[in-house]
Amino acid sequence: MNLKYLKIFLILISLVLIEIYIQYKQNLLGLSQKIFSRVTYESQKCEPFHFASKNYRVKIDDIIYPQAIPLNLNKSINFECLNSQEKIKKILFWTPFFGDPKFAFGLGVKEPFKQNLCPVYNCETFNDRSRVNEADIVIVHMRDTIPDIPKNRPKNQRWIFTVFESPMHCSNFTRYNNIFNFTSTYRIDAEFPRLTGSYQLFEWEENLDFDENKDFSKGKTHFAAGVVGNCGGSSARLEYINELQKYVNVTLLGKCKGGKKCTDYFPNSSDKDCKELVSKSHKFYLSFENSICDGYISEKFFFILKYDIIPVVLGGGNHSFFIPKSGFINVLDYKSPKNLADYLIYLDSNKTAYNSYFKWKKYVKFKDQLVFSNFCDMCIQLNLENYVPIWKNVISDIGKLWSKRDNCKIGKIDSKNNFLLENFTGIE
Template identity: 35%
Template sequence: MQIVGKVVWIHVHNSGHNTAKHDDLVAPQSGTDIWFANLPKVLKTGTEARSGVPKDKKTSVLLGAQARDKYTVSNIDDRLRKFSPDTPTLQLTKEVGPSNDQIDNISDVSQNKLPSLRNLIMDHKGSILKKQLSNMEVHRYKTIVVLNRHMWFLRGAKPGHGYFSHCEYKMCELSFDERKISSSAAIMFYGVSYPSKPPPTRNNPDQVWILAAWESPIYMHGASWENEVWKNKINWTMTYRIDSDIPTPGGKVAKDKSKIRDYDAIMKKKTKLIGWVVSHCRTQSKREDYVKHLEKVVPVDIFGRCGMSKPTNVFGLLNTTYKFYLSFENSLCKDYITEKLFDRQNLDVVPIVRGIGNYTLFYPKTSFIDTRDFKSAEELGEYLQYLDRNNTAYVQYLKAKEHLHTQSAYSVRQMGYCTMCKKLHKLDQNRHSYPDIYQWLLKDKCVKPTDI
């Protein structure tokens, strides 16, 4: 395996200091500044080499620097001594060999220099350094290049490591620079907006291709993903689907026993029956037609592009004034459950769901109403009339979720990026490829409504 990333060659200058008394890798905990390997048992001070190491090679040490840090001649010695007090004085040079040109800042070194140090270490008969070199290779930064970034795909994201700063594995960074594709550890494709064109060339077989998607397959470029050129290309999926390699559904449910509800006070403010906020007026699920049938039995207040103008604090209004909220998906597709349910479950309102996902994976069956449990919209309307007359029965729905709290889709995706980084650092345990991503993602994954 070739080491790739931010590296420097450091020439050990003999200034009278003793060499280090051990040959371990001084490995700070994850997230600290450097990886540093001492080679005292391999090499004498200065340029004299012990047996097993070519004598024309200078004593060298590998330092893997995080991309965001800058080390200079003036501070590098102190940085290394922090982890190994016996470290000899260091003089920076651009490469292994006779050059004495000093550099002021650590920068990328040409890739053809990297095998030289590896060979120098691997010629040594000891096993510790071989193991530590492998460890250094595994823990280098993993760059993930994001292609066709949708306007909300990485909302607020900036290039760099910020997305991973809170993760267990922090050594990853996002990039939107397509010039880094060939050297990156992974490429992310956003399924909805990726143009109908062939994939880029993959020169590194260890590079991971990740398909991300949080919109319904109905709105993906099916013709593009169906193309033969995509077969055996995608390695991981990061979608709302439960069977994704990195599942990132529309929310995550956690227990919250601190919630205390005064249901009598809540019910006194509930003066209206059903509210719905919607901006997509013609959909594959035909939810708009279902609502027309429902309105024959009960009133529905519609806010947004498809109804009345939306108040500034519309969800605050729904929380206090309305008993029910329509959590109707725009598509009837496998596992497709969005924030239309997750975000509303934090409100004192009972969601009415319409989709084909397994809602009970996330919430108790008694905390929502599913249109699939009724033969028609009219039958559902009659049941809602019953609950409107019977506060005791209605409140049971609210009580079923009183100790639950939903984390947002944004926080779930943040956790997904942490999972991605961990998997990239454990690549041998996570190798996978989709023979036909179209079959997995799109083919026969959506159905037409049958109850309208």
């Protein structure tokens, strides 16, 4: 073959390979049903995916919800197939979780996953570090004392950086650069997110019991309420509430100055009933975080969603990733507490506008919470890797990933009573 024809041949081969690569990329999250079925039925005896199953989706405010579907709620996965696999996947708790050696989840084969309502339970959790080489995944909680991490580790073992507090409440983690493979945090970009409450408190599904004509303001004789336990924090939330109280009535519950115990405010009640009682008597709930850091949304936002009250949020998280913008009010959209108060007063006087904030609930059903959904998802992913391999990443700069300077802002009420966000300039 002369050089001219050899070049033509090589060009044709290259074009074919490019087309194959494009097709591969398009089907990366799932091979074609025909190919996948042949592989799985011949080698695994069951099909790990329901190709015909569809997850519920709805368009609200020009955005499709849910924007992401956690593995433990994904109807396309055949959980029964994954549970039938012979090999038990193993998860090691390298540290306790705030002193709890069971990581508030449990230890053992399958049972902890069943007790936490995980759809896939073909896994074991243990905390015996002498068995480290057996583990598929090793969990390290960064807020506990961390024993030395071995330099030599099994090739396919993954180490998970785990923390559920914002960087403002963590030390600098630079010394752990190039150690971890994945993260399990509150952030939606974590490989194994623990989105406190979020998808675990409600599921996107048409709610046929939703009453579109309901007046959600009926019987509410109080304006706004907030529960604040941590009296400090870098978000200036107490300062904001104090300024807001100049224009509207705010019931402050909690341990901070001016706050009341919920049981004192609502006689014959318990702390467990507090949010429900607040929602029945108040029109707005102040869900203000103690720090304003990228992605940080605590349980106070998610836990209030099941109740008929409008959340008013202050924080650094993307709340509209979870529910539509028409379902909550963001403090950062208003120049000052006075501007926010003016809008809340408008809603208070306009039933149609007020009730519009609940329309999104026509498309969700509330349910019991899966507290540690990140572990459920780990078990699912580990059992799926026979079909969809887990890539192995190395996080080179975990210090930057979780630094105060790169992730957080400081809230401030200025001399003109406007609310500002400033860069963090303190010590990491």
